[in-house]
Amino acid sequence: xxxxxxxxxxxxxxxxxxxxxxxxxxxxLIGTLEIRRKNLKIRTQELQNQRNTHSKAIGxxxxxxxxxxxxxxxxxxxxxxxxxxxxxxxxxxxxLLTFQLEIPNLPHDSTPTGNRDSDNIEIRRWGxxxxxxxxxxxxxxxxxxxxxxxxxxxxxxxxxxxxxQGQLARLHRALTQFMLDLHTQEHGxxxxxxxxxxxxxxxxxxxQLPKFESDLFxxxxxxxxxxxxxxxxxxxxxxxxxxxxxxxxxLRYVAHTPCFRSExxxxxxDVRGMIxxxxxxxxxxxxxxxxxxxxxxxEELTRHAETVLQRLELPYRVMALCTGDIGFASAKTYDxxxxxxxxxxxxxxxxxxxxEDFQARRLQARWRNPTTGKPELLHTLNGSGLAVGxxxxxxxxxxxxxxxxxxxxxxxKPYLRGLEVIxxxxx
RNA sequence: GGAGAGAUGGCCGAGCGGUCGAAGGCGCAGCACUGGAAAUGCUGUUUAGGGGUAACUCUAACGAGGGUUCGAAUCCCUCUCUCUCCGCCA
Numbered sequence: 092x093x094x095x096x097x098x099x100x101x102x103x104x105x106x107x108x109x110x111x112x113x114x115x116x117x118x119x120l121i122g123t124l125e126i127r128r129k130n131l132k133i134r135t136q137e138l139q140n141q142r143n144t145h146s147k148a149i150g151x152x153x154x155x156x157x158x159x160x161x162x163x164x165x166x167x168x169x170x171x172x173x174x175x176x177x178x179x180x181x182x183x184x185x186x187l188l189t190f191q192l193e194i195p196n197l198p199h200d201s202t203p204t205g206n207r208d209s210d211n212i213e214i215r216r217w218g219x220x221x222x223x224x225x226x227x228x229x230x231x232x233x234x235x236x237x238x239x240x241x242x243x244x245x246x247x248x249x250x251x252x253x254x255x256q257g258q259l260a261r262l263h264r265a266l267t268q269f270m271l272d273l274h275t276q277e278h279g280x281x282x283x284x285x286x287x288x289x290x291x292x293x294x295x296x297x298x299q300l301p302k303f304e305s306d307l308f309x310x311x312x313x314x315x316x317x318x319x320x321x322x323x324x325x326x327x328x329x330x331x332x333x334x335x336x337x338x339x340x341x342l343r344y345v346a347h348t349p350c351f352r353s354e355x356x357x358x359x360x361d362v363r364g365m366i367x368x369x370x371x372x373x374x375x376x377x378x379x380x381x382x383x384x385x386x387x388x389x390e391e392l393t394r395h396a397e398t399v400l401q402r403l404e405l406p407y408r409v410m411a412l413c414t415g416d417i418g419f420a421s422a423k424t425y426d427x428x429x430x431x432x433x434x435x436x437x438x439x440x441x442x443x444x445x446x447e448d449f450q451a452r453r454l455q456a457r458w459r460n461p462t463t464g465k466p467e468l469l470h471t472l473n474g475s476g477l478a479v480g481x482x483x484x485x486x487x488x489x490x491x492x493x494x495x496x497x498x499x500x501x502x503x504k505p506y507l508r509g510l511e512v513i514x515x516x517x518x
Numbered sequence: 519g520g521a522g523a524g525a526u527g528g529c530c531g532a533g534c535g536g537u538c539g540a541a542g543g544c545g546c547a548g549c550a551c552u553g554g555a556a557a558u559g560c561u562g563u564u565u566a567g568g569g570g571u572a573a574c575u576c577u578a579a580c581g582a583g584g585g586u587u588c589g590a591a592u593c594c595c596u597c598u599c600u601c602u603c604c605g606c607c608a
Contacts, residue, residue, distance in 0.1 A: 129568090136568070136577045143577090146589040150536035159588085166588050334528090334565095466565080 112414035196449040199423040205413025218406030225493040229433025236515035265506035270374040280345035285325035288316040296454040298420035318351035322375035330456035342379040372479035385470035406430040443474030
C-alpha cells in the first residue's frame with residue numbers, strides 16, 4: 092500500500108509516477124472521496140466530543156445526587172446523529188481502503204521504463220553457454236528415462252505436476268540442501284520452517300490479496316486458508332505488527348518450502364516440462380532492513396542468489412525488470428535468467444525485489460528509529476535463491492552429454508556421497 | 519471431538535458501568551547522589567489520526583467484530599487465540 096499521505100497531498104505527482112508503470116490513477120475519484128472523508132471525520136469527532144462531555148457531566152451530576160433528566164434530554168438526539176456520521180465515515184473509509192489496496196507500488200527511479208519483458212535491461216552476464224558437439228536435448232526428453240514423469244503425475248493429480256524418481260529426486264533434494272547451507276553458513280541467513288497454509292491477513296500483508304486471489308489455491312473446508320504461493324508470505328509476515336529495535340536489524344531469513352500457484356491465465360505457456368507447475372520447491376531469501384539500506388541490500392541479496400548459480404557453474408544473466416514487468420508490490424526487481432541449452436534461451440530462475448515500505452505498511456512492520464524515537468516502517472526484500480525445480484532443469488540440461496548422462500556439478504558432490512554421473516536406468 | 523478457565527501497556531498485574539489511556543511492580547530513558555558503578559531518590563516512558571509555530575489539545579484503541587447504555591476495559595452475543603482435563607493421533 093502506498094502512503095495515504097501521497098494520495099492526499101501529492102496526488103498528481105503520484106499519478107505521474109504510477110503512469111510510468113502503465114497504471115492510471117483515478118485522481119478525480121480519490122480527490123472526491125478524500126474531501127468527503129475529511130469532512131465526515133471532522134463531523135464525527137465533533138459529535139463524539141459532545142457525547143463525551145455530556146456523558147461526563149451526567150456522571151458528575153449523578154455522583155452529586157443532582158437530577159440528571161435535563162442533561163439526558165440534551166443528548167437525546169445525539170446518538171442517532173453520531174451513528175449516522177460514523178456509518179457514513181466507515182463506508183467511505185472502506186471504499187478508500189479497497190481502492191488503495193489495488194494500487195501498485197511506485198517504481199524506483201532506477202527501474203527502467205517499459206511495457207513488456209523485451210524492455211528489460213541486461214545488467215551483466217556470468218559464464219558462457221557450453222559449446223556442445225551434439226544437439227542438446229531438453230529436460231523432458233532427458234528425464235523421460237531417468238525419473239521425470241509427467242504422465243503419472245497427471246494421473247495422480249492433473250496437468251502441471253511432476254513425479255520425480257530415483258537419482259533425479261535425490262539430485263533435487265541435494266540442490267535444496269546445498270542452497271540452504273550456502274545461505275545459512277556463508278551469507279548469514281537464519282533458517283526458518285514455516286506453515287505452508289496461511290490466512291488472508293498474511294496474504295494481504297505481502298500484497299497477494301485482495302487483487303490476485305485467482306492466482307492462489309484456497310482450501311474449501313471450514314478453515315479459509317490458502318496454500319502459500321511462495322515462502323515470502325509466511326516469512327515476511329514474521330515481522331507483521333512488530334516494532335524492532337535497531338539491534339534486531341537487519342533480519343535475514345531463508346526458508347525452503349513448496350510453492351503452490353494456480354497459474355490461472357497462463358494456459359498455453361510453458362506447458363512442456365517443469366518450468367511452470369502448480370507445485371514446486373523454492374529456497375527463498377527474505378531481508379527486512381532499515382529504509383536507507385534497502386537498495387544496497389537488494390544488490391547484496393541478488394549477489395547471494397547469483398552465488399548459487401556460480402557455484403553450480405551455470406551460465407546466467409541479470410536483468411533489471413522494466414516498469415511494465417515488475418510485480419505489483421515491487422519498486423525494483425532483478426531477475427536472474429539461467430541458460431537452458433534445450434531451449435537455447437535464458438530463462439528466469441530467480442526474482443529479487445525491493446518492496447520498500449509497500450508491504451511493511453500493510454504489515455505494520457516497523458522499527459524504532461533512535462534519532463526520532465518513533466516507530467517507522469521498515470523495508471522488505473526477497474529473492475529466490477533459487478527455484479529448485481528450475482535449477483534441476485538447468486543442471487540436467489547444462490550437464491548432459493551425448494549419451495544422455497548427467498554429470499554432477501562439483502559443488503553438489505558432497506551432498507550426493509561422491510556420485511559423479513546420473514545414468515538413466517530406464518526403470 | 520467433549521468439558522472448563524482465560525486474553526488489559528515492552529513484561530507481570532489490578533480494575534468488573536462514570537472522574538480509567540488505565541493503580542502497583544518490573545524493565546527502559548533522563549536527572550540527582552558517586553572518583554566510577556551498584557543501591558537509592560525524582561521525572562519520564564503506548565499507538566494511530568485531526569488541529570496548533572509551540573506549550574498543548576481533540577478523537578480512537580483494554581484479543582477481533584457486533585450489541586445494550588447518556589456513558590463500556592467492566593454487561594450481552596459471535597469469532598479468534600492461549601491454557602487445563604478427557605478422547606484421538608505422526
